[in-house]
Amino acid sequence: MKTALAIRHVPFEDLGSLAEPLAAADYTIQYVDAPVADFDAVARRQWDLMIVLGGPISSNDTGHFPFLVSELRLIEARLKEEAPILGICLGSQLIARALGAQVRRAAQTEIGWQTLSFTDSGQRSVLRHLSSPVFHWHGETFEIPSGATHLASTPLCRNQAFSVGRNTLAIQCHPEVTARALEQWYVGNACELQELGLSPAVLREQAHQHGAQMAREAKLFFDEWLAGLLPGKSDPA
Numbered sequence: 001m002k003t004a005l006a007i008r009h010v011p012f013e014d015l016g017s018l019a020e021p022l023a024a025a026d027y028t029i030q031y032v033d034a035p036v037a038d039f040d041a042v043a044r045r046q047w048d049l050m051i052v053l054g055g056p057i058s059s060n061d062t063g064h065f066p067f068l069v070s071e072l073r074l075i076e077a078r079l080k081e082e083a084p085i086l087g088i089c090l091g092s093q094l095i096a097r098a099l100g101a102q103v104r105r106a107a108q109t110e111i112g113w114q115t116l117s118f119t120d121s122g123q124r125s126v127l128r129h130l131s132s133p134v135f136h137w138h139g140e141t142f143e144i145p146s147g148a149t150h151l152a153s154t155p156l157c158r159n160q161a162f163s164v165g166r167n168t169l170a171i172q173c174h175p176e177v178t179a180r181a182l183e184q185w186y187v188g189n190a191c192e193l194q195e196l197g198l199s200p201a202v203l204r205e206q207a208h209q210h211g212a213q214m215a216r217e218a219k220l221f222f223d224e225w226l227a228g229l230l231p232g233k234s235d236p237a
Contacts, residue, residue: 002027002048007071009034009055009090012184016176017215018051021222039070043077049084049229050075052091054174056189058140059093059103072098083232084167086225089138092161092170096142099164109139110156111198113206116173122151126228127161127171129220132213133206134173137185141172166228175218179204179211 004027006015015022015029022029027049032042034055052075062068075098078085087095093103113133122128136154144150144162151161152171161171177185186193186200193200 003046004029004049004051005042005045005047006031007034007037007050007052007091008032009053009057010188012181012188013054013089013177014181015051015053016174016178016181017218018176018222021219021226022049025223025226034071035065035067037067037071039067039074043074047083049086049226050078052085052087052094054089054091054137056192057090059090059097068094078232079164079168081232082165082167082230084229085169087170088176089172089174092172093140093142095168095170096145096162099145099148101143101145101148103140103142106139106141106157108156109192109196110136110154110172111193111196112136112203113210114154114156116152116154116160118152119150121149121163122161125149125151125163126169126221126225127151129217129224130173130175130214132217133210134175134214134217135177135182135207135210136173137189138172142170166230167232169225175214175221178215179207182207182211 004022006029008031057065075094079098097103114136115133116130141157141159144159148162148164153160163169
């Protein structure tokens, strides 16, 4: 079986609905919790796929969270090998940084459900399947790295997604999360919601309205992306 490494920054931001398509595509999944990970040991293993998940910290917070230095080094090596990697939210920002692009505070924090607007390239990409509202929770944004392809935007965030070739995909939104799992997010991020004047009850109602359709579309996007992956440079042919 193929191996998928999922780098997790907080326990409640996991693979969600993407775990089932991974298993169906014959991947075994191993989670690594980034704040306590031995990234040197992780780097010594060969992974067919790496997925870098979200979290409430900034990719720029290496002074506060030194593990980010080792995590960025691992991502940089992965990108150099052109081996398959997917970044979601914080994961996408770490990929952008590893590719030399700036990550900064967004003009406005984006929390809630919003439809993606696709570039011409995005309309031809696997993300085209995400045609209904998807869930967003991020306060930072990335610049599109040199040589990458800009794929999607929203009114609050111009740079929502980019790709590099067939093996690197970075997305700010959270197509993986389920309505049930979001209950943990509302608790874990209660202070931020209160500060922004956002109601868990409203977000919960929106999740029940949009969550099932997003899960169906996420499976379509992820199945197609997995099917199109190529071996990395250091992987056996």
